[in-house]
Amino acid sequence: MATASGGDEFVDKFPDEAAIIKASFLIAFVSLGIGAFFGLIQALHRTNVFRVIDSADYYTVLTGHGVLLAIVFTIFFLCGVFHWAVARSLDRPAESALFSWAWVGLMTTGAVLATVAILGGFVPNLGMSADVLFTFYAPLQAHPIFYIGLAMFIVGTWLAGADWFLSYRAWRQEHPDERIPLQTFMVLTTMIMWYISTLGVAVSVVFFLIPWSLGLIESVNPLLTRTLFWYFGHPIVYFWLMPAYLLWYTVLPKLAGGRLFSDPLARVVFVLFLLLSTPVGIHHQYLDPGIAEGFKFIAMTNTMFLLLPSLLTAFTVVASVEHGARQRGGEGYLRWLGALPWRDPAFTGMALAGAMFAAGGFSGMINAGMNINYLIHNTLWVPGHFHLTVGTAVALTMMAGSYWLVPQVTGRKLYSRPIGLLQVIMWFVGMVFMSNAMHRAGLAGIPRRTAEPQYQNFEFLTPIGSIFELRVQIALGGTLLFLSVVLFLFNILLTSLGEESDRPVDSYLPEPLSGPEGSPRILDNLTMWTGIAAVLVVLAYTLPLAGIIQNGGGLFGGGLPVPATVSAGVDLVLTTVTSAFNTLWGVVA
């Protein structure tokens, strides 16, 4: 791993890259602010604590919250981190600053268009809305600008990936026999996964949803758009997570005072994510008709295998952090925890994010299991799960990482470490309240994706406590989370407005305890891993997609409002009931 020592700061060494990263972070943080505000409105509205919008507008807010946080904030931030990681670890600038600005510009334009379409939902006279939720598949339809914006955004990410691959290619020509630096290896494997997985959403948006929203085609095959969405919709989870993993593997051990335990193990983890991230999306469709149970089972098996890289990460990162603590004088079985740098918000935020990710992983196992999924499917349990994963493991890591990265790319000292520490603690506590209550409410059967989760003449029951307590927890959690975001943005804003510093942070990253020379060279064979990943996708998706197209009225649905398999099922039931009734009538008569 290439290193940069203090006094040779990133912003001085790579000023063009620093400008790109700052622009990416700026858009990410603006999205974070708006998305978090929408989250507060949702939390207070759903729990009926305080309502400032009509329930009909709830879905506009929900879509804005999902798209701005789960797509715009996370992906812009990760693009900034990846740009930093590639330049830093290859120790070279991007091949063309103009090309880098091109993907920033394209992504920004796409994000603005999608956001305008979403916000148009607040102004009915405008004739523009995109109340299709984060899961933007048919039959819900958005204004074409929403889909066009998303398509531009995705193409922008592809160009960003190309930027990093070009840097790698140039580096490789000068270093033909060297191992790929770890951070660049992580970026490249993540991007290969992203290229494979975004094919699904690109096909869905470009060939079906845009023509449909423009009125060029009459109908679409809803199950096909849904399956293509989830083909991308679960791998995007790993697109969020892998930058967090990059920070956990390469930055967190340094902040703890130590070194990464094993570079080879980190490479294995990222290869496993590349292979297994994409052929899993059908696990979101256990209750969908038109997909054979066997393929649902394959998706479940692949998903369970994904626990392996996460568990490897947990052990490797904790071992690295423990090593750091012992370097700082920590002793004993658990007393070493006290030697960690808890004053540092970058460390504390990442550590707490990792701890909550463990809980998110456990609830994810419930989601992934075919049989037990039926218990929590489409209940509030599911948002509880992803508020632990993307909402905490990823978002909190990104905010904590900012406390270390923003000074590097701005050349300014962090405005306030105590405020940063309070902010990450507040996020942790707020998310404990929110996600705990969501999981419990899901077990009680409370649905997700609705402004009015209560039913007339029906009471949800909890084995312990009451629904009222859960609602209070969600509202309290949402409020703490919003306040945490306000503190974060305040701290980052004042940091970027502060005076320049000669040494804003110690940006040096130490070598791993076990370096890349200990890992087989085949791990760096990205072509081979890409091929295997593609084969796994073909095995998992070819037959289900063929069945969906064949039974669902073709590629464009053939005017059918629902997949044909459902109609066939209804017909079968009707035929059976009619014949049974006729038989009974014959006996009676």
Place this chain on the structure above:
Amino acid sequence: MKLTKAQALVLIAISVPVAIELRTVAGFFNVELPLIAVAVIEFLFLALLFVLYGLYGEGSESAA
């Protein structure tokens, strides 16, 4: 070892999920813990932490 403000803050944060799930854990043993009991336990924990910080916190003379 001195108890720092940051450590105390992290301990408070960690105590929140423990307190919230205390009733679930008690439920496994057929003990119905009322919400007020959890609040009292959490309050006692915070009080203990406050005392420990006074005794062993940053700036205290008794700290090792």
